[in-house]
Structures are given as structure tokens and as C-alpha cells.
Amino acid sequence: MSTQSEAVLALFEETGAYLRGHFRLTSGLHSPEYLQCAKVLQYPGYAQQIGFDLAEALRRQGLAEAVNLVVSPAMGGLIIGHEVARALGVRFQFTERDAAGRMALRRGFVVEPGERAIIIEDVVTTGGSTREVRELLESQGVVVLSAGSIIDRSSGTADVGVPRTALATLNVVTYPPDDCPLCAQGIPVVKPGSRAVPVQP
16 A cells, blocks of 8 residues: 555544444445545545645646546535645536436536546545546536546446546445345444435345
8 A cells, every 4th residue: 555545544544534334335335344535524624635635646647637627526526626626726516416316517517518627536436426427528528538536445446437546545345235244244234425325125
């Protein structure tokens, strides 16, 4: 694990954001570990530093060239996306789900064909939200250059359709809800994130 990864995870431990138990992730999968980024990002100094570090990581990998715009899915990506945009000196927008559950730009946000964007999330597990944002932006003619996150829970395997980077990459165990040993042990499952996930029968 790199020094930068260790420093980021130390912040999660320090702020009580690295949780252990039985959690239902936004993807619907179950896991014995959960990283609650909001508990770290509630401290503006930490948020600013993490945003700067992520912007620098994107620059080092050549993924932040000629970017006009940072876009994040609400809610989890809002703070870190804004801080990355600040570090890159570009504007920030976010997507929300419409009544049909599809990602949409609302609140008067407008993008122009040919703009070059980076998508920023707090945590990537399957990459589903990033892919949805990418598809939305590309449908409006935006060129999506890359994606980034504070934490990559997929051990680097999540495919979002563009190059991406993360400050810390973890290999966290996940289970399908119908084959979860934590459920089999009768341990209550918790959904700690911001987005509702249907309870599995």
C-alpha cells in the first residue's frame, strides 16, 4: 500500500469513518466493511486536502488535461467533486436521479457539446453510478476524459468506460445478499449510505 493510501485510510480511522459490521452497499451487495466518506469530509480542511491530492493524482496520470468541468453523482460525490474542481480551477456540477430513477442534470445545470469532463465519486464499488453519469454526459456531447474517487473498493476491477484513479484501492469482501454468511449468522444488516436500496426478501 502506498504512503498516500495509508495517509487517506488513517484519516478514515481517525474520524471513525472506517466501519466494521454487516452493511448493505448501494450496489445491493453485502459487506463486513463500510467506508463512510461523509464522516471524513465533514472537516473542511480534510476535504480540501483530499480534493487537492485527488486532482494531483489525476494530473500525474495525465487524466486531467484540458478539463472544463467536474461532475459528481449526488449525494456522495458532492463535497469531494467540488474540492477537486476547486483544485483544478474549473466549474462543478452534479447529477441527481429523476422520478424514473435515471441520472439527470437538474437545477439549471447546462453542459455544452465538446466540453471535457472528469467524473468524481467518493467511493467506487461496482462503478455503476460513474457509468450512469458518463452515459448521461456523453449523450449531451460531453467528452468524458476520466474518473476518480477517494476510495476504490473494487481492487481496481471496476470498469467505468474511461481511465480512472483513486487515492486508496482496497480489496474489500462483498457477498450477494442471497449468499451472505453474515445474513446466515443472523447479524442485522445496516444500510449506512444516503441512497435507498430495496430490502432483499
